[in-house]
Amino acid sequence: MDFPQIFSDLFLDYTLRTVALGSAVIGIVSGALGSYAVLRKQSLLGDAMSHAALPGIALAFLLTGSKMPLVLIIGAALAGWIATLLIISIVNSTRVKYDTALGMVLSVFFGFGLVLLTIIQKRPDATQAGLDKFLFGQAAALLERDVVTMGILGASAILITMLLWKEFKLLSFDPDFASTLGFPVRVLDVLLTTLIVIAIVLGLQTVGVVLMSAMIVAPAASARQWTDNLGVMIVLSSLFGALAGISGAVLSASVTRLPTGPTIVVCVSAIVIFSMLLAPRRGILWRFFRERRQRGRLRLEGILEDLYSLALEHKDPEHAHSLSVLRLMSAGKGGVERSLEILSERGLVRAVSPGEWALTRAGIEEAERAQGERGGGQDER
Amino acid sequence: MSAEQIEIQIIASLVAVTCAIPGVFLVLRRMAMMSDAISHAILLGIVLAFFAVGDISSPLLIIGAALSGVLTVSLVELLNRTKLVKEDASIGLVFPLLFSIGVILISKYAYNIHLDVHAVLLGEIAFAPFDRLVISGFDLGPKSMYVMGGILILNLVFILLFYKELKVATFDAGLAAALGFTPGLLHYGLMGIVSVTAVGAFDAVGSILVVALMIAPPAAAYLLTDRLPRMIILSALIGILSAICGFWAAILLDANIAGSMASVSGLIFLVVFLLAPERGLAAIARRKTRQKREFAGRMLAIHLLNHEGTPEEARESEVGHIEETLRWKEGFAKSVVGYSVKRGDVLVENGRLRLTEKGREFAGRSVVEEFIA
Numbered sequence: 001m002d003f004p005q006i007f008s009d010l011f012l013d014y015t016l017r018t019v020a021l022g023s024a025v026i027g028i029v030s031g032a033l034g035s036y037a038v039l040r041k042q043s044l045l046g047d048a049m050s051h052a053a054l055p056g057i058a059l060a061f062l063l064t065g066s067k068m069p070l071v072l073i074i075g076a077a078l079a080g081w082i083a084t085l086l087i088i089s090i091v092n093s094t095r096v097k098y099d100t101a102l103g104m105v106l107s108v109f110f111g112f113g114l115v116l117l118t119i120i121q122k123r124p125d126a127t128q129a130g131l132d133k134f135l136f137g138q139a140a141a142l143l144e145r146d147v148v149t150m151g152i153l154g155a156s157a158i159l160i161t162m163l164l165w166k167e168f169k170l171l172s173f174d175p176d177f178a179s180t181l182g183f184p185v186r187v188l189d190v191l192l193t194t195l196i197v198i199a200i201v202l203g204l205q206t207v208g209v210v211l212m213s214a215m216i217v218a219p220a221a222s223a224r225q226w227t228d229n230l231g232v233m234i235v236l237s238s239l240f241g242a243l244a245g246i247s248g249a250v251l252s253a254s255v256t257r258l259p260t261g262p263t264i265v266v267c268v269s270a271i272v273i274f275s276m277l278l279a280p281r282r283g284i285l286w287r288f289f290r291e292r293r294q295r296g297r298l299r300l301e302g303i304l305e306d307l308y309s310l311a312l313e314h315k316d317p318e319h320a321h322s323l324s325v326l327r328l329m330s331a332g333k334g335g336v337e338r339s340l341e342i343l344s345e346r347g348l349v350r351a352v353s354p355g356e357w358a359l360t361r362a363g364i365e366e367a368e369r370a371q372g373e374r375g376g377g378q379d380e381r
Numbered sequence: 382m383s384a385e386q387i388e389i390q391i392i393a394s395l396v397a398v399t400c401a402i403p404g405v406f407l408v409l410r411r412m413a414m415m416s417d418a419i420s421h422a423i424l425l426g427i428v429l430a431f432f433a434v435g436d437i438s439s440p441l442l443i444i445g446a447a448l449s450g451v452l453t454v455s456l457v458e459l460l461n462r463t464k465l466v467k468e469d470a471s472i473g474l475v476f477p478l479l480f481s482i483g484v485i486l487i488s489k490y491a492y493n494i495h496l497d498v499h500a501v502l503l504g505e506i507a508f509a510p511f512d513r514l515v516i517s518g519f520d521l522g523p524k525s526m527y528v529m530g531g532i533l534i535l536n537l538v539f540i541l542l543f544y545k546e547l548k549v550a551t552f553d554a555g556l557a558a559a560l561g562f563t564p565g566l567l568h569y570g571l572m573g574i575v576s577v578t579a580v581g582a583f584d585a586v587g588s589i590l591v592v593a594l595m596i597a598p599p600a601a602a603y604l605l606t607d608r609l610p611r612m613i614i615l616s617a618l619i620g621i622l623s624a625i626c627g628f629w630a631a632i633l634l635d636a637n638i639a640g641s642m643a644s645v646s647g648l649i650f651l652v653v654f655l656l657a658p659e660r661g662l663a664a665i666a667r668r669k670t671r672q673k674r675e676f677a678g679r680m681l682a683i684h685l686l687n688h689e690g691t692p693e694e695a696r697e698s699e700v701g702h703i704e705e706t707l708r709w710k711e712g713f714a715k716s717v718v719g720y721s722v723k724r725g726d727v728l729v730e731n732g733r734l735r736l737t738e739k740g741r742e743f744a745g746r747s748v749v750e751e752f753i754a
Binding site (some may be wrong): 027032094097105108111136211213224225228258261266269276 | 412
């Protein structure tokens, strides 16, 4: 791969520039609104809504005969909306659970969309070809005016979330509290869901119905690992989304036969894996090292404590005890010698003779302190 | 009906029944979305198995796909166990990635073979009769009929063998664990069955519509019965109904058969959702009206009892006065009075209401029930 070439293409080549820009817009908008979806445990609602959008797109085309992105987006948003309302009313009024309602609405709407698509395909109009791309997305077909439409819609969606920042934050974390404060929770809920629908529908043309759900969940899930602050999370999530969008677009342009939508999803998944492994405090590696450090500390404390309890049995607290006794006391856990060496480096124990270890004065103090601390800890509990 | 049409309907019905059986347990165990994840992720398994075997019709592809279904489930659980993301998010993270890798592999290395993503997602049952099983010159019918039949038998055997275990684990997971069933084994067994079913069915109906056939019929059956065996049988019947009606609707509209089957299964759920006895919206609304009228009748009787023998009795029991004192709408007041008269609690005499002996006793009992109990 020729990086300078790709870099200059990114700005000069019309197709690549449009696709990269479009993917970036999708990443930003779905990253920002996806944060709310993930926090409100509605990750899979994105999946349902993107599938449910298909009949809306097909119907919008059947009724208007237009392929204008705005018309199709309105159709998709209406269908996604009806799907959401159906899910809510099924869950609220019957014993059918959320996941069942979600899966059913998703697949049935999609099936109905397919029926409509096949009907459209058999009509004599020459203009139907473009609808198919909503299934899997066809980034290469993006035009500059599509990107402009997406940008305007996405910017307005983000602007609304900024204007209603406090309300949406409260709604996401404590809807009961929000309603006791007198906020119109229902209206806010519907509004936020509508914004998420818009974010999904924006991406359909590029990423496709099947993969759009990943764009809602993945950037937000990655951003969540790095921060506990909603504002930071949304900004990070948008950045991750944009990064995945651009790198996916560039990769698929520079490698032959690499479809854009799936490539973007692989990129965003890489960001998820990276974040889950490496994010400070929450990350898996971070947790692993912290646990290992703690285990090591506990082992040292254990040995010190063993020596101390042995010392208590003797008149002379600095009396030496044999390694085998210590091994026995640590109940078969290895590394007793190694721990003793570390302790002696710190000046807490000393080797009186080979295989005979004793506490130093500092060691006794340390052991007493540790035991006092543990006692205090128990009281707190 | 041509022979092909009959064969398509048989295959479609087989697919529907095969999907409905594990679907019942998915719906009951709140794992419906797992079917969505599995049905997408099997694409990767099929592609990898195809690379390994090099033959698109090899049965090994089914095994590869089933393994990838189980891989999906384990990955989702692995993600859950890190507690870094919520359960729904981990499903939403895993299957798009696996599906994307599958799509990329196909378009990069297998673009010229018959394994296009469209076929996987949408399926084309209309072509199923053309792929026939021929053994030493005898035409034994379409191949997919045998594949689906085999998977159906596998599902039935699994369900019958582990019926008791599945039932206990589904309705009382704690008891199942206490009795010493291994919930993990059962869970993965069920997921394996779902994967195999999804692989067998995706060829015919596509991976997304597999989800419809797995979930919609059991969801409808769930609103119709409280008994597990009945729910399984009902789901299978609703599945067959969706398959056959869907087929004819598709012929009529000249549209995609699988999509039409899914739409019909959704319509059947909608009808059940609206009209099911006891649990349908209409039944719920009827019950609410009845309860409201019953309660109002009780209030009327108590009201009359309250004022019996008091100076206001004459005014309070005036027929035209009731809606005012009890703050009812006029029509509602009339229907309540009619209801109470019909029950024999109240008599109308010269434009006044009077409690009967039965009504007086009813009112007295109601006071005790409402205010003391």
